Amino acid sequence: METKTPTLVTGAGGCIGAWTIRQLLAEEVPVLALDLHRDDRRLRLLVDPEELGRVTWIEADVTDLAALRRTLEEGEVGAVIHLAALQAPFCRANPPLGAAVNVVGTVNLLEAIADRGAEIGPFVYASSIAAASQPGEPHPSTVYGAYKLACEGVAAVYRQERGLASIGLRPHTVYGPGRDQGITSDPTVAMLAAATGTAYEIAFSGRLTMQYAPDVAAAFIAATRAREYDGAGVFELPGDTVEVATIVAAIEDAAPAAEVSFVGPPLPFPAEVAPDPGSPFGAAVSPTPLSVGVADTVAHFRRLYAADQISAPS
Numbered sequence: 001m002e003t004k005t006p007t008l009v010t011g012a013g014g015c016i017g018a019w020t021i022r023q024l025l026a027e028e029v030p031v032l033a034l035d036l037h038r039d040d041r042r043l044r045l046l047v048d049p050e051e052l053g054r055v056t057w058i059e060a061d062v063t064d065l066a067a068l069r070r071t072l073e074e075g076e077v078g079a080v081i082h083l084a085a086l087q088a089p090f091c092r093a094n095p096p097l098g099a100a101v102n103v104v105g106t107v108n109l110l111e112a113i114a115d116r117g118a119e120i121g122p123f124v125y126a127s128s129i130a131a132a133s134q135p136g137e138p139h140p141s142t143v144y145g146a147y148k149l150a151c152e153g154v155a156a157v158y159r160q161e162r163g164l165a166s167i168g169l170r171p172h173t174v175y176g177p178g179r180d181q182g183i184t185s186d187p188t189v190a191m192l193a194a195a196t197g198t199a200y201e202i203a204f205s206g207r208l209t210m211q212y213a214p215d216v217a218a219a220f221i222a223a224t225r226a227r228e229y230d231g232a233g234v235f236e237l238p239g240d241t242v243e244v245a246t247i248v249a250a251i252e253d254a255a256p257a258a259e260v261s262f263v264g265p266p267l268p269f270p271a272e273v274a275p276d277p278g279s280p281f282g283a284a285v286s287p288t289p290l291s292v293g294v295a296d297t298v299a300h301f302r303r304l305y306a307a308d309q310i311s312a313p314s
């Protein structure tokens with residue numbers, strides 16, 4: 001059955017990786033979880049030990065083409081969700097490493113998958129809203145965004161020259177348990193603070209589009225199942241576009257004693273998204289309202305904190 005196709009998830013130790021693996025495990029899909037090191041800290045926040053035991057971990061670097069080829073062959077991989085990347089602050093701190101992981105890593109996957117012919121496809125990968133330019137600007141405003149845009153272009157050329165279909169998703173601000181790094185992780189850290197009785201200041205202001213992590217994971221998985229898709233499309237995802245003040249209000253609704261504030265400039269990319277209802281996976285993606293996602297996240301953090309599985313943010 002198609003849903004049982006062994007699925008390779010790169011960047012499996014990250015936030016979206018954990019939520020993606022959670023859904024695949026719930027559907028009893030065999031999961032190959034690739035990351036630099038076996039890191040199930042985030043996944044353990046979401047699944048029980050029995051489910052955790054069903055994941056096959058592969059310690060590999062996406063800059064290592066030979067390791068990716070081996071993984072695809074030995075794992076009999078039929079679907080790929082490529083999430084491994086360095087987020088914006090890490091790319092800014094070390095641009096050559098950011099280019100190696102984010103650009104070369106993606107090119108390596110395109111190359112390895114194209115060589116395997118029609119066994120896998122479409123190749124599903126994480127781009128980012130940061131690949132979009134600010135209104136009136138000719139380029140993305142971060143090297144991270146420029147790398148993501150480059151990957152979208154390279155994927156389009158692989159479609160043209162090698163016939164490899166691909167679907168790039170451009171998440172905006174993903175939130176939910178497990179979201180703990182990158183500039184847009186602040187709203188989730190504020191939810192953790194509220195759940196643990198700690199004060200927190202979000203380091204940006206303005207408008208942004210909030211997307212609940214399980215919805216985003218569902219979109220990545222649905223994209224792998226658009227088997228007939230033959231293009232190299234890039235798609236934005238739906239979510240709630242709100243002011244930071246609205247996020248703070250949702251946190252206060254879920255945790256009335258919360259002490260959350262915000263300060264700083266707006267995020268360096270467009271606030272709005274333009275999801276395409278005609279996307280090859282569109283029907284599978286229905287966004288959770290912000291108030292529900294925030295309440296779920298605060299409740300989830302409260303349970304984990306009471307069970308001594310997480311600490312308050314410092």
Ligand SMILES: NC(=O)c1ccc[n+]([C@@H]2O[C@H](COP(=O)([O-])OP(=O)(O)OC[C@H]3O[C@@H](n4cnc5c(N)ncnc54)[C@H](O)[C@@H]3O)[C@@H](O)[C@H]2O)c1
Nearest residue numbers: 011013014015016036061062083084085126128171173174
């Ligand atoms: N979280 C968001 O709001 C958001 C928004 C837009 C785009 N994205 C993109 O979605 C993807 C997943 O985001 P996330 O929030 O889960 O990120 P994350 O930072 O939580 O996880 C990234 C994972 O990639 C792994 N990784 C880094 N270098 C690697 C390498 N060389 N080889 C193998 N693995 C490596 C890391 O160890 C980490 O587990 C990324 O590509 C990110 O750029 C995320």
